[in-house]
Amino acid sequence: MPDKNNTIKAAVYCRYATEAQLLQSQHRKTALYCRTAVHNDFAIQEQEERLRGFAEQNGYDVITCYADNGESGASLDRPAMNRLITDIQSNEVQTVIVATVDRIARSATELLHWISIMEKTGVKCLVLNQADMDSSTEFRIWRDFIKRL
Numbered sequence: 001m002p003d004k005n006n007t008i009k010a011a012v013y014c015r016y017a018t019e020a021q022l023l024q025s026q027h028r029k030t031a032l033y034c035r036t037a038v039h040n041d042f043a044i045q046e047q048e049e050r051l052r053g054f055a056e057q058n059g060y061d062v063i064t065c066y067a068d069n070g071e072s073g074a075s076l077d078r079p080a081m082n083r084l085i086t087d088i089q090s091n092e093v094q095t096v097i098v099a100t101v102d103r104i105a106r107s108a109t110e111l112l113h114w115i116s117i118m119e120k121t122g123v124k125c126l127v128l129n130q131a132d133m134d135s136s137t138e139f140r141i142w143r144d145f146i147k148r149l
Contacts, residue, residue, distance in 0.1 A: 029094040030055060032065040033084055035103045039070030047099050054128050055097055063093070073106035076113060088123050096125045 032055065034047040044067050055062045066080040076085070087093045096118075098104055104125070105111040118125050 029092060030060040030062050031084060031087065031093040031096050032062055033081070033096055033098045033103060034065060034067040034069075035071055035073060035078070035081075036069055037072055041069065044069050047103070050099060051097050051128060060095060060097065062097075073102055073104070074110070075107075076105060076110050085117060088117060088121050091121075094123055096123060097128060098125065099128045101127055 032048060032051040034044050034051070036043045036047075048065050048067065051065070052062060054060075066084040068078040068080040071078040071080075076082075084093065084096065088096070101111065104114050114125075117123075
């Protein structure tokens with residue numbers, strides 16, 4: 001044990017973020033995703049308006065909206081979805097907001113692939129019609145359920 005003359009000098013540094021800083025860092029790169037199976041500009045516009053309203057009310061900073069108009073949900077291989085996945089993997093997007101789960105995928109296999117992308121990148125996916133459903137909760141339940149099949 002060092003005596004008073006030979007004490008070891010140490011410093012402790014602590015930092016905390018304000019609520020505003022936490023919100024800003026958590027939601028600074030948010031993307032909206034809209035999809036219709038049959039080409040319908042009105043349906044895409046309506047989805048985007050609802051998603052933007054939700055984002056605004058909840059403090060998310062929307063950087064862009066990815067829209068696949070007239071694309072099937074049977075596969076994730078869609079033009080806007082491919083751009084979204086690329087942007088997620090390059091850390092351009094940290095949160096994705098969709099109206100319903102079936103806008104992402106209509107097959108369990110494709111939904112699991114989406115969940116895997118979310119988990120690997122740490123991106124959060126919020127589903128508008130189920131405000132408490134995001135990639136860190138119910139999506140994992142789906143994944144675990146399907147793995148058991």
